[in-house]
Amino acid sequence: MTTASTRFDAWTQGQSYDTYMGRWSREIAPRFLDWLDPAPGLDWLELGCGTGALTGVIAAQARPRSLVALDRSEPFVARARRTLAEDRVDLRVGDAAAPGLGPASRDVVASGLLLNFLPDRPAALSAWREILRPGGTLAFYVWDYPDGGLEFLRAFWTAAVAIDPAAQALTEGQRFPFCTRRDLSALVSGAGFRDVVSLGIEVPTVFASFEDFWEPFLGGAGPAPGYCDSLPSEARARLRNRLASDLGAGVGGPIRLKARAWAFRASA
Numbered sequence: 001m002t003t004a005s006t007r008f009d010a011w012t013q014g015q016s017y018d019t020y021m022g023r024w025s026r027e028i029a030p031r032f033l034d035w036l037d038p039a040p041g042l043d044w045l046e047l048g049c050g051t052g053a054l055t056g057v058i059a060a061q062a063r064p065r066s067l068v069a070l071d072r073s074e075p076f077v078a079r080a081r082r083t084l085a086e087d088r089v090d091l092r093v094g095d096a097a098a099p100g101l102g103p104a105s106r107d108v109v110a111s112g113l114l115l116n117f118l119p120d121r122p123a124a125l126s127a128w129r130e131i132l133r134p135g136g137t138l139a140f141y142v143w144d145y146p147d148g149g150l151e152f153l154r155a156f157w158t159a160a161v162a163i164d165p166a167a168q169a170l171t172e173g174q175r176f177p178f179c180t181r182r183d184l185s186a187l188v189s190g191a192g193f194r195d196v197v198s199l200g201i202e203v204p205t206v207f208a209s210f211e212d213f214w215e216p217f218l219g220g221a222g223p224a225p226g227y228c229d230s231l232p233s234e235a236r237a238r239l240r241n242r243l244a245s246d247l248g249a250g251v252g253g254p255i256r257l258k259a260r261a262w263a264f265r266a267s268a
């Protein structure tokens, strides 16, 4: 369902996605796996795998017996197939809310940066619980949007809203207010999972220059780039100048920000 705030959720250009967001998810994924510390030889299902940021790390670090990775975006799955070079991963196009795997067929259901994009999260979590074997593990992470934990995105929207107040409705902080440790915990428990444990994972996001910061917003892959893409060129230039000024880009040198994800694990 496309609504006013979801209309820029463009998940089609895999290379642009990787430059914009995938590169930071790739920083979170190994730390997430270190924390999960899963036993080898398990049957994994990864949902919303996108271009494979988490998939590659599961395949390399978790030594799974099997790994099914699924995303709704055909171009993203195609890119994951090209770049992962992992014939052990069964990559599929499908809906994470109804993955189509049998009951009690997986040991781990994992996802990175997906849950907030699903319209009916309680129903999706219940469907995932059915797929897990008794005692199996749910494991996921999402960005800390409400507290501005994804600092480059907060900088982008702060500048965008200052110029165009209507953009407020598009900000992830407004769209995903439940991406707090407390609310996500309640969501997972409410779906019938036990032993819910969470962790904040923070990574530096260092942009070599202002161009390195700005150009990923021009690729159209994701809500903020989709919004940027929709602007007439003059408005886009104004946004760029405002951001450059907010970030002190005139000084030159790298732009050092941080990104924080909330990671969860729980038992079925």
Ligand SMILES: C[S@@+](CC[C@H](N)C(=O)[O-])C[C@H]1O[C@@H](n2cnc3c(N)ncnc32)[C@H](O)[C@@H]1O
Residues within 6 Å of the ligand: 011, 021, 022, 025, 026, 047, 048, 049, 050, 051, 052, 053, 054, 070, 071, 072, 073, 076, 094, 095, 096, 097, 111, 112, 113, 114, 117, 118
């Ligand atoms: C922010 S990206 C995360 C991709 C990847 N897991 C990562 O960490 O970089 C969100 C992904 O969720 C996928 N997605 C959104 N809704 C979905 C659904 N209902 N079923 C499957 N995938 C979905 C999008 O296609 C996109 O690849």
